[in-house]
Every structure is written in structure tokens, then in C-alpha cells.
Amino acid sequence: MNTAMSSSSSSLSPEVLSPAAMRDNSEELFRKLLMGVSVMAGLTHLCFLLLFYKSGVTPLAMINVGSILCYVLTFSLLWHNHVVQAWMLIIFEVVGHAVLAVYFIGWESGFHFYIMLVPPVMVVSPLDNWRAKAPLVLGLVALYVGLDFFLRLATPVAVLDPSVINGLHYFNLITVLVLLIFLAGMYYRLVVQSEQELREMATTDPLTRLRNRRSVLDTSSFEAAKQRRDGRPMSFVLCDVDHFKAVNDTHGHEAGDDVLTSVARVLRTGVREVDHAARWGGEEFLLLLPETNVSGATLVANRLREAIEELRVSSKDGPLRVTMTFGVSALHPDESIDQAIARADKALYTGKHEGRNRVVMAAEDHAR
Known part of the structure; x- marks a missing residue:
């Protein structure tokens, strides 16, 4: 019959999702990913705080206090949908903390591993186009290579017991691997969830919640x-x-x-x-x-x-x-x-x- 098709105030659900809807869904996916990262990173830095406090490395213990507060702020920003600001804060904290830790206690401590986490997350980030992402990714790569060149053989400011340094090295190595697995698993789960939501959006009338x-x-x-x-x-x-x-x-x-x-x-x-x-x-x-x-x-x-x-x-x-x-x-x-x-x-x-x-x-x- 199809009479008065336009008499309802609500339009039919679109059969194909608009680019704007896809972008919004991608940004929400990234926001949830960063929220998980914030929680994991905050707990990791709490462990570092206790470790450095007991080891007598007071500057690094204080830096970890600042890192924990940073991730609390990051989580708050993400909760209020300030994704760009939160992401920039995470990059600043990860890179800054890694550089300071390597400077204070040496390359063998393994804190430089955390910098390697940022470029992959930057690549999957939906916040900017590649013209904005590429300089940041290349800059992080250059920073890592520079740290390796200048600090790998440098004498650290605070000399810790070799057993502590060795323990930190493997702790950081394992933590980074676990974080990579966590990020990949969480991203996969969120992608699956996102696909289900997109499929529902594409097949469901938004007003009546029936099939379209x-x-x-x-x-x-x-x-x-x-x-x-x-x-x-x-x-x-x-x-x-x-x-x-x-x-x-x-x-x-x-x-x-x-x-x-x-x-x-x-x-x-x-x-x-x-x-x-x-x-x-x-x-x-x-x-x-x-x-x-x-x-x-x-x-x-x-x-x-x-x-x-x-x-x-x-x-x-x-x-x-x-x-x-x-x-x-x-x-x-x-x-x-x-x-x-x-x-x-x-x-x-x-x-x-x-x-x-x-x-x-x-x-x-x-x-x-």
C-alpha cells in the first residue's frame, strides 16, 4: 500500500550506515580501549611505586606517584569523553616516564620497552588522519633509537643492585608483553562488539526496535x-x-x-x-x-x-x-x-x- 510513508515524524533506519556513524563508533571503541589501558597502567605504576620506595630510589618513587595521578586524570577525561586530551596525556606519561627511568637507573632496567607500546596504539587510533599520525609515530621511533644510542651504554644516575636491575628488566619485559596481549585481546573483543552493534544499527528500526x-x-x-x-x-x-x-x-x-x-x-x-x-x-x-x-x-x-x-x-x-x-x-x-x-x-x-x-x-x- 505504502501510503503516507512520510506521515510519521521518525525516519526509517538507514540501510547503510553513514561515514559519521562509523567514525563515532570507531572513536567509542578507542575510548573504551584507552580506559582499559588507564586502569592497567595505573596498577602497574602502583607496583613500581612500592618497588622504588623500598629500593630507596626516591625520585622514581615520586615520579610514579605522579604517574598514578596522571592515569586517574586520564580515566576521568575518558569518562567525560575527552578522548584526544586523554590520549595525549597517556603518550606524555609513557614517554616521559620511560626516559626518566632509563636516565636514572639505566637501559638494562627495561623501561624503554613501554615506548614500543605507543606506536601500535597510535596506528589504530581513529582520532586523526595519517598526516597527523605519521609525524608522531616517526617521532617516537626516532626517540627510541636516540635513547638506545645515547643511554644504552651510559652510566645511570642511581646504581641499583644487579639483581634488582635484572628483576626490573624481566618484570618490564613480561609486563609489556602482557600489555600487548591485553591490548590485542581487548581491541579484538571491542571490534567484535562494535561489529555486533553496527549490525544491529544497520538492521533495526531506531524508533520501534523492530527489524527494518x-x-x-x-x-x-x-x-x-x-x-x-x-x-x-x-x-x-x-x-x-x-x-x-x-x-x-x-x-x-x-x-x-x-x-x-x-x-x-x-x-x-x-x-x-x-x-x-x-x-x-x-x-x-x-x-x-x-x-x-x-x-x-x-x-x-x-x-x-x-x-x-x-x-x-x-x-x-x-x-x-x-x-x-x-x-x-x-x-x-x-x-x-x-x-x-x-x-x-x-x-x-x-x-x-x-x-x-x-x-x-x-x-x-x-x-x-
Whole structure:
């Protein structure tokens, strides 16, 4: 039927995510990654604080106090979505702490390993383009090589017991490896989670939280293939809110949105788990009912029609009464999905002209 598609105040969910949505999701992924880094780094520096305090290296103990406070601030910045500032603070702390530690207690302590963590994270960072990233990455590489050249054989300011230096070396080596594994694992988990969220965004109507048009068509193709292979029935129910334009015009678009979300809730809870309810467009909805013949689909449609007729949607002007008209068709073996839905649409159109608030079976199915 597809009438009054634009009468709803809420647009259909986009079938393809915009570049802005992808970028926002990528930045949120990076923010969560840095929050995990902040917690891990803060705990690591707490261990260093205790170690240097007991070893009598007071300057480094105080530096680690500052590092802990730095990561507390970093976590706070990330919590309030100041990702760029937090990332710059992390880079400053990691590099500064590594340089000072190597200067005070020597190259063999292994604190320079932490600088190697920054370039990979910088590469996956979505915050800037490569023209901004490349100088920072190259600068960190140059800094590391410079530290190796000038400080690897230099005499440290504070000479610690060789056993302590050896312990620090392997502690730092193992910690960096663990952090790399943690970062890779966390990034992988967040990428998977992000993909799931993007998939949901791409297949779900944002207002009603039902499937969108593209998603239900993809599922219909899959179910149709099963139907043709196994010889099982499959039906479509196309339904439309009656006099929806009058709701928007009289009570406002907010009331219209409330009507759509209330109707969607009835449709979603009124079908089986194997069935699929989708927002087809505007105030139209489509139900895909696998393994259901046209008679069974008609019974489902009548049950839903009665449930919606009993529905009362609150509004500023008082409770709103809602009714819907339903068109039902079964997918025939010799027709496409579009043809079956078109027959349900024609039945819906007939129901509208016969007075609305009714269920009409497609003529071809009725004849059978």
C-alpha cells in the first residue's frame, strides 16, 4: 500500500550506515580501549611505586606517584569523553616516564620497552588522519633509537643492585608483553562488539526496535529458500495503522511516535520466536511467518488486530484508540517474495476500502 510513508515524524533506519556513524563508533571503541589501558597502567605504576620506595630510589618513587595521578586524570577525561586530551596525556606519561627511568637507573632496567607500546596504539587510533599520525609515530621511533644510542651504554644516575636491575628488566619485559596481549585481546573483543552493534544499527528500526525493511527482506530470502527446499509454507502479513495521519495532525508527532512504538510492542510480543516483525515504512509493518500457511497467518493477524484494538496510547489529549488493517498472503512456490508481499499489500488496500480494522486474505490464497 505504502501510503503516507512520510506521515510519521521518525525516519526509517538507514540501510547503510553513514561515514559519521562509523567514525563515532570507531572513536567509542578507542575510548573504551584507552580506559582499559588507564586502569592497567595505573596498577602497574602502583607496583613500581612500592618497588622504588623500598629500593630507596626516591625520585622514581615520586615520579610514579605522579604517574598514578596522571592515569586517574586520564580515566576521568575518558569518562567525560575527552578522548584526544586523554590520549595525549597517556603518550606524555609513557614517554616521559620511560626516559626518566632509563636516565636514572639505566637501559638494562627495561623501561624503554613501554615506548614500543605507543606506536601500535597510535596506528589504530581513529582520532586523526595519517598526516597527523605519521609525524608522531616517526617521532617516537626516532626517540627510541636516540635513547638506545645515547643511554644504552651510559652510566645511570642511581646504581641499583644487579639483581634488582635484572628483576626490573624481566618484570618490564613480561609486563609489556602482557600489555600487548591485553591490548590485542581487548581491541579484538571491542571490534567484535562494535561489529555486533553496527549490525544491529544497520538492521533495526531506531524508533520501534523492530527489524527494518532491508533486514526482513534478507531474512525472507533465506526463509523462502528453506520453504522451497523442504516444501513448508510461509506467509506474510502486511499491516497499517488506521488514520495515522490524523493522529499526527491532531495530537502531534510525539503522539504518533508513541502509537508506533506501542503497536510495535504488540506485534513483537504477539508472534512466535521464529517469526519476524519489521517496520516496513511509515506506519506500515510486515510480519514474516515461517512454516505458517495462509489460514494460520490469518488467525495470527486477527489475534493481533484484537490486541491492538484494545490498546490505549496515552497522550496529552487523553488515551488514543488505535486500530490496524491487515493483508495476508502465502508465498507460492512459483512466485517471488516481492509478488507475495504485493498480494498482501493489495489485500491490505481492500481492507482499507472495506472500512479498516479488519483482516483480509489475498484473493489468490482465498481462492485456493
